Amino acid sequence: MKKLVILAIILLMQTAFAQTNRFVYQVTMKPDASNKNDIKTENAYLDISAEKSVFYSENRIKRDSVMQANRQSGGARGFNRDQMESLRTNINYSIEKDKKNQKIFYKDRLGRDQYSYEEDRPLDWKILQETTKIGEYKVQKAETDFAGRKWTAWFTTDLPYQDGPYKFSGLPGLVVKAEDAKGDYSFDLMKNYKISDFPALATFGNVVKVKRTDYVKQQEKFKTDPMSFMSQGGGGPRMGNRGGGNQNPAEMRKRMEERVKEEAKKNSNPIELK
Template sequence: MKKIAVLTLGLAAQIIFAQANRFVYQVTMKPDSTDRSATKTELAHLDISGGNSIFYAENRLKRDSIMGRMRQTGSFNFDRSQMQNLRTNMDFIIEKDYKTAKKLYKARILRDQYAYEEDRPMNWKILPETTTIGEYKTQKAETQFAGRTWHAWFTTEVPFQDGPYKFSGLPGLIVKVEDAKGDYSFDLKEAKKINEIAAFEQFGSTISVKRAAFEKQQDQFRKDPAAAMAAMTRGGGSFRIQMDPNQRKQMEERQKEEQKKNNNPIELK
């Protein structure tokens, strides 16, 4: 593993011949607009192989790995505190196809897995300002996306026109990107070669929808998570969740409190 502080131009040559590459970003978020001192920080990975990339939270990968081992062994005994510590504010996966320029966003709403193709172009304005971040020479760029103004610093020393989250399309890797209000920031911290990009197990079918339809469903859940939880416990088939009334009430109340504290999403519109 190579720290960003000691990465040099030699990394570019190594990347070209690597089977796959992982860029680790520190993500800093202020998800509660009513308490701007409440900052959350976690790590996320951008895995690149061939003409594709995948972006996801490190905790999401760890949780999926634990659940996968439990399913393989048939033993579902787990440390609840450990799983609680692996919760993420970025419970989604973003896949990019360099050839088609398509970006596929995947996320769950309770038991259902949704996927939509990003339909908004990301038009960058490259600015003359330059700076050095770690050992990278970077240049500034700006874009308006999903209700926020974003400033990015990219480097041509790494031959990927990609970056964290949905950001891409600059003439090099995005080393840092943050919104103008300081609510969200992605900062490259590490880079390393890996054997293959992360793979996540798929359970059940994925519901492919338009972005607007997904956002409507997500908004309904945020406004009334209790109703969504109640519908889930009444559901039929193999996905039905059975719990006593006290358990259901506790889950609904916890979900309500979480939604209250997550009122400042990365995408405002």
């Protein structure tokens, strides 16, 4: 009987340790360089386990859920356009940190495929003596220059994680708040809770692994010639008879290019400037 009790305690401890912790951040962005009054705010998740962490948009997982439900019903329900519009996100990327190998992987979609690169620029933090309290956490100040922006972060050692939102990591604690010097981007920890496991993020098309510099080149190419990314091989959603009937390829190209250029204008102040 005693052995059974000990075994039960061990299993309970293993289950608790295996759980994933979700930290919810409010992300505030000014993505349009020509209109700094256009402020976007949405939530993002940082899911952390002992082996890895993943940072991604809350709206993304909600959209995936809606689309999955629609597929399971054979498309009979149809999409609620207002609902899908309300779940649009400015955080189209996801970021995975491999804790064992100390690597950061960035994933984003270009056209029909998902592009992935390993971050090759280490974050060089300067930890300052200044401390304060944010919510229930005692935090300490740190600064870094990364990808063309000067960042201030506040981290806490009250939680047993050396991690943070976006690509932020390498501090002796969890990042509770991070903001760039221009006030264009900020991440603020709102709450945290346990989840059973990492959710499966929908992936369209192929996963194309490239170097970061090549991804930047591909990103620029996509802005000028988006249709070339729609005609490449891969299993992603194809441009085609979405509305029924045959569509003029020239008209499709024109609409696609106009939409991508409009999106580029709205995102002319990216989080990474170089």
